[in-house]
Amino acid sequence: MKAETVEEFISELQKKAERGELLYIGQDLKRLDDLEKVLGSPVYTNDLLPRNALYARLVLSKYPHALIKGISISKALNYPGVRYVLTYKDVPGLNESSTIIPDRPLFAFDKVRSTGDIVAAVIAEKPTRAKEATELVEVDYEQLPAVFDPLEAMKPDAPKIHENGNIIKHVKVRKGDIEKGFQEADYIIENTFRTQHQDAVALETETAFAVPKDDKVLIIGSMQTPHHVQAAVAKVLGWPIDRVEVIQAVTGGAFGPKSDETPYDVASIAALGALKTGRPVLMSMTREESMKAHTKRHPAIITHKTGVKSNGKLTASKVQIVLDGGAYASLGVLVIVRATFHANGPYDIPNVWNDGYKVYTNNTYTGSFRGFGAPQAIFAAEAQMDEIARKLNIDPLDLRLINMLRPGSRTSTGQLMDESCGLPECVEAVVNASDYRNKRKQYESQNGTVRRGIGIALLHHGNALGPEGNDYAYIHLTVERSGKIHLGTGLTEYGTGAISGLAQIAASVLGVPLDYFVIDRPNTLVHHETGPTVASRVTAIGGNAARDAALKLKQKILPVASKMLECNVDDVVLVDGYAFCKGKEGRNVAWEEIVKEAYDANIELSTLGYYIAPECKWDPETGLGSPYNQYTFGAAIAEVEVDMETGQYRVLNYYVAFDVGKAINPQRVRGQILGGTVQGLGYAMMEELVHKNGYVVNPNLKDYYIPTSLDIPENIQTFIIEKAGSIGPYGAKIVAEPPIVLPAPAVRNALLNAVGSGVNSLPITSEKVLNAIKSSRK
Numbered sequence: 001m002k003a004e005t006v007e008e009f010i011s012e013l014q015k016k017a018e019r020g021e022l023l024y025i026g027q028d029l030k031r032l033d034d035l036e037k038v039l040g041s042p043v044y045t046n047d048l049l050p051r052n053a054l055y056a057r058l059v060l061s062k063y064p065h066a067l068i069k070g071i072s073i074s075k076a077l078n079y080p081g082v083r084y085v086l087t088y089k090d091v092p093g094l095n096e097s098s099t100i101i102p103d104r105p106l107f108a109f110d111k112v113r114s115t116g117d118i119v120a121a122v123i124a125e126k127p128t129r130a131k132e133a134t135e136l137v138e139v140d141y142e143q144l145p146a147v148f149d150p151l152e153a154m155k156p157d158a159p160k161i162h163e164n165g166n167i168i169k170h171v172k173v174r175k176g177d178i179e180k181g182f183q184e185a186d187y188i189i190e191n192t193f194r195t196q197h198q199d200a201v202a203l204e205t206e207t208a209f210a211v212p213k214d215d216k217v218l219i220i221g222s223m224q225t226p227h228h229v230q231a232a233v234a235k236v237l238g239w240p241i242d243r244v245e246v247i248q249a250v251t252g253g254a255f256g257p258k259s260d261e262t263p264y265d266v267a268s269i270a271a272l273g274a275l276k277t278g279r280p281v282l283m284s285m286t287r288e289e290s291m292k293a294h295t296k297r298h299p300a301i302i303t304h305k306t307g308v309k310s311n312g313k314l315t316a317s318k319v320q321i322v323l324d325g326g327a328y329a330s331l332g333v334l335v336i337v338r339a340t341f342h343a344n345g346p347y348d349i350p351n352v353w354n355d356g357y358k359v360y361t362n363n364t365y366t367g368s369f370r371g372f373g374a375p376q377a378i379f380a381a382e383a384q385m386d387e388i389a390r391k392l393n394i395d396p397l398d399l400r401l402i403n404m405l406r407p408g409s410r411t412s413t414g415q416l417m418d419e420s421c422g423l424p425e426c427v428e429a430v431v432n433a434s435d436y437r438n439k440r441k442q443y444e445s446q447n448g449t450v451r452r453g454i455g456i457a458l459l460h461h462g463n464a465l466g467p468e469g470n471d472y473a474y475i476h477l478t479v480e481r482s483g484k485i486h487l488g489t490g491l492t493e494y495g496t497g498a499i500s501g502l503a504q505i506a507a508s509v510l511g512v513p514l515d516y517f518v519i520d521r522p523n524t525l526v527h528h529e530t531g532p533t534v535a536s537r538v539t540a541i542g543g544n545a546a547r548d549a550a551l552k553l554k555q556k557i558l559p560v561a562s563k564m565l566e567c568n569v570d571d572v573v574l575v576d577g578y579a580f581c582k583g584k585e586g587r588n589v590a591w592e593e594i595v596k597e598a599y600d601a602n603i604e605l606s607t608l609g610y611y612i613a614p615e616c617k618w619d620p621e622t623g624l625g626s627p628y629n630q631y632t633f634g635a636a637i638a639e640v641e642v643d644m645e646t647g648q649y650r651v652l653n654y655y656v657a658f659d660v661g662k663a664i665n666p667q668r669v670r671g672q673i674l675g676g677t678v679q680g681l682g683y684a685m686m687e688e689l690v691h692k693n694g695y696v697v698n699p700n701l702k703d704y705y706i707p708t709s710l711d712i713p714e715n716i717q718t719f720i721i722e723k724a725g726s727i728g729p730y731g732a733k734i735v736a737e738p739p740i741v742l743p744a745p746a747v748r749n750a751l752l753n754a755v756g757s758g759v760n761s762l763p764i765t766s767e768k769v770l771n772a773i774k775s776s777r778k
Helices: 006-017 034-039 127-134 178-183 226-237 262-277 287-293 332-341 374-392 396-403 423-434 436-445 498-510 537-565 591-600 666-685 743-755 766-777
Strands: 054-060 066-072 082-086 118-124 138-143 167-175 187-195 207-213 216-221 244-248 281-284 300-308 314-324 352-359 450-462 472-479 485-488 517-519 572-575 578-581 584-590 606-612 631-643 649-659 715-721
Touching (some): 054 287, 066 118, 082 262, 118 127, 118 262, 167 332, 178 300, 187 374, 226 244, 262 287, 332 352, 332 374, 374 396, 374 450, 396 423, 396 436, 396 450, 423 631, 423 649, 436 450, 450 743, 472 537, 485 498, 498 537, 498 666, 537 584, 631 743
Parallel strands (some): 485 517
Antiparallel strands (some): 082 118, 207 216, 207 281, 450 631, 572 578, 631 649
């Protein structure tokens, strides 16, 4: 605090004390790892590798569907530098690497179902030797009929990938009377939309090393859910869970796949190798291995049939979503749930009939990825809205204003929207900032070879896990004698800054600056199992646990400060690392002094915070109810420029607003919006992991395109709307996932405005735009 006298100092304390627990909430405080990020000093998994470590490389299936008649490893074992070759025969426990449905073996043994299946792992002194020896593992295959189209896979006579059939999960929503809704409609509009495989392309691939320790094993790796990895490895080893210690190293990006099954693979293979050789083993996927073997975003085939009155009021919406699950279920059985519940978009529609299917094929498997089904669902829903507007010859914005969710309206599952619905404010923010009305009118009369268009897209996004599982978190706080506060949790940091947000919440409760906090590495033998770090749930769920831990710690600190200040405990106020007493403004005591006094009195300054979200109540048979406790809302407007002769286009401007409830740290909220926007633009414009007959054609960064600085609009404007939610700390809602959702439909709709014909499949390449231009001229 900048104060020249004691009186000024106390006055500043009192002013800040008036904010109470909101002392640091809503402030652009720096991340606790900012400096090390700037200096390039984070210690990643490979930086920690012991010198005597061995290296593992994978043998992946040569065929998308085949029986395994035999595996010979003798030539590989005799190759110079090779120390061991792992197959299914080396698994002492359960040969399984699955999240929910136990359908995926760690090592394929009787058959392979995709070219991403792991058949063996070679362990050698050098990674080059291990890679060379993988070519010497001989596998005798008998090829089987395969199926790569999920619609074909749903047919009764399709080749079966698993014995129980190819439909893994069927999710339904049944609201109102769908036939009546169509009868009441003046128009019925039907369209089909398709989306593609997208790869997460985290800067650091899936990686872990294992160190044998007497009757235990230590695993350090890049992951989102260390406790889940611990359980998976213990299952493979056939050990009690407490014999497996897992520590999350600094993780170089994740985006979802590192919460799914591939981290189980690398950790389990490293552990098996370490136990077989008696030495540390690193299993670090190459980029090609990663892009073949880990989960991707599901391709989707989505059909919309919508009934609408001539005045623009929607009367009925029937949607079918078919997700290509690839060869295994993964967390995709939950992805289809979220996709189906969001399939109709953020609109109040009285009659809804949704069917969502996740289907096995012999493509490489799909699963958890940022957005978790919403990018596919909202792309189709928002594209359909613009097609409806074109049919009715009304402005797409006006169609949305007539039907969008607002306080008092209901979602497609019948959930009532309360005052926390900030969608109208989001729409107003982007419409005003973009000058939408004037530009829409201006672009109606273009004639040249270069034309512009403007498009809008909206979303609602159910927060945290909702119907996907119990939503809980634990946070540990421990104070050193020096006054430093350690925050530990099983929730993980992988670039979002969310764990620093937990410290910011705890700091506000305690009245101690953020600089006093130290974030401990997640360790399964130290920190409570606290659920997965997915669904952007760290702040909304973990933040409440951090607040609980801080309140408990504060209850231990206040009596000590009270005694030192000779003050009633109820009158003690903690601000900026100082305690003072209301009514006795001349005295204060520093945090460090209070902590030292507590230590001298043998008071344990360690607490465990806990929070569990209210149960989400909905009917699995009809989908009706409240599958999520609260929603994030968003609106985006994209402006594009198109060359009508070549189809080449660029995004000029992008305006986006999100209702985040309460921005704990506005700067980090904007960071998530910008990062998600760029990743969403990649999904919209260029990214596609191409599969041909089950083989990944472009498993490298030479042929898989991601956005560069030249692809990003020069003008991206972000707007934060705050309509407090019901469960997050101080009303906070999630923010990390929704930003990836809106670019694709907004860009698609802007192109429709520019060229007069829509592109109904992703990615929207220049070739597809040129075809749309030709179609509009017919």
